[in-house]
Amino acid sequence: MKRFSCGALRAANDGTGAELCGWVHRRRDHGGLIFIDLRDRDGITQIVFDPQHAAFSDAEHLRSEDVLRVRGRVRKRPAGTENTRLATGDVELAVEELEILNRSQVPPFQVNLEENPEESLRLEYRYLDLRRPRMQRNLTIRHRIIKAMRDFFDEREFIEIETPMLIKGTPEGARDYLVPSRLYPGTFYALPQSPQLLKQICMIAGFGRYMQIARCMRDEDLRSDRQPEFTQLDVEMSFCSQEEVLDVMESCMRFVWKRVLSLELAPFPRMAFADAMERFGTDKPDVRFGLELARVGDLFASTEFAVFKSVLESGGEVVGVRYPGGAALSRREFDALVDDAKQSGAKGMVWVALGADGVKSSAQRFIGEAQADPIAQRLRAERGDALLLFADERDAVFTVAGKMRSEIARRCGLRRDDDFAFCWVTDFPYLEIDAETGKPVPAHHPFTAPMEGEWDLIERDPLRMRAQHYDMVLNGYELGSGSIRIHKPELQRRIFEMLGMSREQVEEQFGFFVRALDYGAPPHGGMALGIDRIAMIACGEENLHEVIAFPKTQTARDLMMDAPAPASEKQLRDLHLLPSQRSQRG
RNA sequence: GGCGCUGUAGCUCAGUUGGUUAGAGCGCCGCCCUGUCACGGCGGAGGUCGUGGGUUCGAGCCCCAUCAGCGUCGCCA
Numbered sequence: 001m002k003r004f005s006c007g008a009l010r011a012a013n014d015g016t017g018a019e020l021c022g023w024v025h026r027r028r029d030h031g032g033l034i035f036i037d038l039r040d041r042d043g044i045t046q047i048v049f050d051p052q053h054a055a056f057s058d059a060e061h062l063r064s065e066d067v068l069r070v071r072g073r074v075r076k077r078p079a080g081t082e083n084t085r086l087a088t089g090d091v092e093l094a095v096e097e098l099e100i101l102n103r104s105q106v107p108p109f110q111v112n113l114e115e116n117p118e119e120s121l122r123l124e125y126r127y128l129d130l131r132r133p134r135m136q137r138n139l140t141i142r143h144r145i146i147k148a149m150r151d152f153f154d155e156r157e158f159i160e161i162e163t164p165m166l167i168k169g170t171p172e173g174a175r176d177y178l179v180p181s182r183l184y185p186g187t188f189y190a191l192p193q194s195p196q197l198l199k200q201i202c203m204i205a206g207f208g209r210y211m212q213i214a215r216c217m218r219d220e221d222l223r224s225d226r227q228p229e230f231t232q233l234d235v236e237m238s239f240c241s242q243e244e245v246l247d248v249m250e251s252c253m254r255f256v257w258k259r260v261l262s263l264e265l266a267p268f269p270r271m272a273f274a275d276a277m278e279r280f281g282t283d284k285p286d287v288r289f290g291l292e293l294a295r296v297g298d299l300f301a302s303t304e305f306a307v308f309k310s311v312l313e314s315g316g317e318v319v320g321v322r323y324p325g326g327a328a329l330s331r332r333e334f335d336a337l338v339d340d341a342k343q344s345g346a347k348g349m350v351w352v353a354l355g356a357d358g359v360k361s362s363a364q365r366f367i368g369e370a371q372a373d374p375i376a377q378r379l380r381a382e383r384g385d386a387l388l389l390f391a392d393e394r395d396a397v398f399t400v401a402g403k404m405r406s407e408i409a410r411r412c413g414l415r416r417d418d419d420f421a422f423c424w425v426t427d428f429p430y431l432e433i434d435a436e437t438g439k440p441v442p443a444h445h446p447f448t449a450p451m452e453g454e455w456d457l458i459e460r461d462p463l464r465m466r467a468q469h470y471d472m473v474l475n476g477y478e479l480g481s482g483s484i485r486i487h488k489p490e491l492q493r494r495i496f497e498m499l500g501m502s503r504e505q506v507e508e509q510f511g512f513f514v515r516a517l518d519y520g521a522p523p524h525g526g527m528a529l530g531i532d533r534i535a536m537i538a539c540g541e542e543n544l545h546e547v548i549a550f551p552k553t554q555t556a557r558d559l560m561m562d563a564p565a566p567a568s569e570k571q572l573r574d575l576h577l578l579p580s581q582r583s584q585r586g
Numbered sequence: 587g588g589c590g591c592u593g594u595a596g597c598u599c600a601g602u603u604g605g606u607u608a609g610a611g612c613g614c615c616g617c618c619c620u621g622u623c624a625c626g627g628c629g630g631a632g633g634u635c636g637u638g639g640g641u642u643c644g645a646g647c648c649c650c651a652u653c654a655g656c657g658u659c660g661c662c663a
Contacts, residue, residue, distance in 0.1 A: 035621080106613075108614070118598090175661090
């Protein structure tokens with residue numbers, strides 16, 4: 001007798017014998033007739049027990065999450081009792097043979113409900129949580145995404161190379177997860193934050209086109225879009241231009257979206273970092289909607305409004321953003337919006353409501369009909385909209401306005417999760433000023449090549465230098481970064497020098513890599529994309545937990561396994577983290 | 587490390603200005619039911635109100651501390 005999955009049977013199977021295996025999703029016991037919805041990864045099929053068959057008496061004792069094997073005959077449901085909400089809803093299996101493969105305890109939460117139980121409960125009983133159709137669907141989509149990526153790169157003659165998990169740590173960047181060495185007391189491996197240097201060495205080794213579905217670890221605090229271990233699509237190519245990398249990565253995403261979601265993606269818009277900051281106030285702009293920021297400081301050149309005046313005189317800027325339909329807000333609602341803005345780092349916020357009956361503003365004395373008009377024009381605002389204005393130093397003001405732009409979009413329902421707006425951000429500055437030390441540090445990593453023709457800035461004016469670095473952004477999430485790398489050893493040394501690293505420091509941390517550059521490193525570049533985030537957005541989810549089988553809590557714990565956990569004394573001694581027995585006695 | 591939200595039955599939640607015996611839906615248990623699909627009907631069990639302290643004649647509710655989950659800032663070259 002043929003075994004079918006629980007999502008497979010159709011009217012065409014009417015009359016055939018079939019075997020199904022799965023879990024009891026739901027039971028409907030009518031006394032003289034018992035319906036069970038049997039569930040597996042593929043779907044749900046209704047199976048029916050009637051009293052003529054011996055199985056009926058056992059079926060009376062079936063409960064949620066029991067595991068069954070049933071054999072019987074597929075039959076069309078009686079006219080009028082089809083279930084259009086099930087793919088298998090035209091048929092049912094009339095059970096003749098029931099085998100109870102395993103019983104289940106009453107589960108701590110109902111697997112057959114859509115609503116999420118509390119997060120910690122889901123994580124503790126992850127095997128039950130993962131049985132829910134939503135999670136089965138999400139992890140299946142994730143699998144298809146990864147499969148599509150591998151197929152895409154395989155067709156283009158990239159090869160997947162596995163890089164080690166036990167590597168050398170770097171003091172720069174994120175905190176490393178360390179693994180103590182047993183054979184070398186007092187020394188540690190680090191788990192990779194990314195295979196960056198190893199994939200570059202694969203280029204030096206002549207592999208030309210590399211990819212890897214790479215696991216990465218960073219011991220930093222978590223967020224809804226950040227886990228301590230994550231998976232990235234890691235790509236590196238030799239003899240390529242930035243243009244070729246952008247093209248292959250964009251093509252890959254187009255291929256994935258087409259294959260997995262059956263959607264055609266338009267060409268990704270591109271913008272320079274500086275433009276992204278001006279237009280959107282962030283280097284990861286959400287371009288699902290417009291509402292672009294605009295400078296309006298020049299319109300207040302002769303204002304008497306003290307707040308704007310003083311900011312403008314000290315070299316700051318006034319930036320506006322449009323709030324569609326915002327004129328309908330009450331004074332109280334505007335006040336709350338001002339609080340939101342302050343929460344986002346604003347010094348304050350001026351609102352201008354373009355009401356049908358005239359202009360109202362929180363700076364009424366200074367912004368009337370005449371002043372509001374040109375601002376509205378620049379922000380492409382109409383009657384019924386509101387304008388939000390922010391004044392601050394040049395860097396800060398765009399960031400704040402950008403956060404409020406995003407908040408406005410949320411309120412106006414412009415952030416649809418079935419809308420996928422990719423874009424590229426390019427031409428990043430090479431350096432940024434470290435907030436703590438005030439010293440210049442690489443905005444990304446020190447193996448990034450400076451923009452062609454700007455190398456002389458290394459000595460002359462390093463802060464103005466730009467990097468051959470690019471980010472792919474989707475719906476306001478940074479999916480990942482890439483760059484053209486430095487392949488000339490002398491340029492790499494000049495960069496380390498600019499960063500204030502001594503010859504000894506370079507040798508100790510990156511000696512193996514700098515040496516490799518000396519033996520004929522080809523020009524190369526690449527990119528890494530966060531697969532967890534891609535899967536999250538593709539699934540319409542807002543938390544990585546929904547697309548990772550066994551995620552960690554915000555405090556980096558695994559509630560199912562209860563990790564991390566203490567190690568035994570013997571383990572600690574072996575790893576030289578406790579004095580050995582012998583030296584204790586001695 | 588900072589800030590915020592949440593924590594009440596197995597689950598999801600309600601619980602009034604602090605006042606009698608803390609409720610609902612689902613689940614669970616028992617009985618009934620031959621066309622349901624969130625089946626239906628009748629009955630029942632089930633609670634240290636996260637934990638510890640305090641205020642009060644009296645605390646699920648107010649205060650302090652603490653734990654956990656989530657969100658957010660710092661952090662994530």
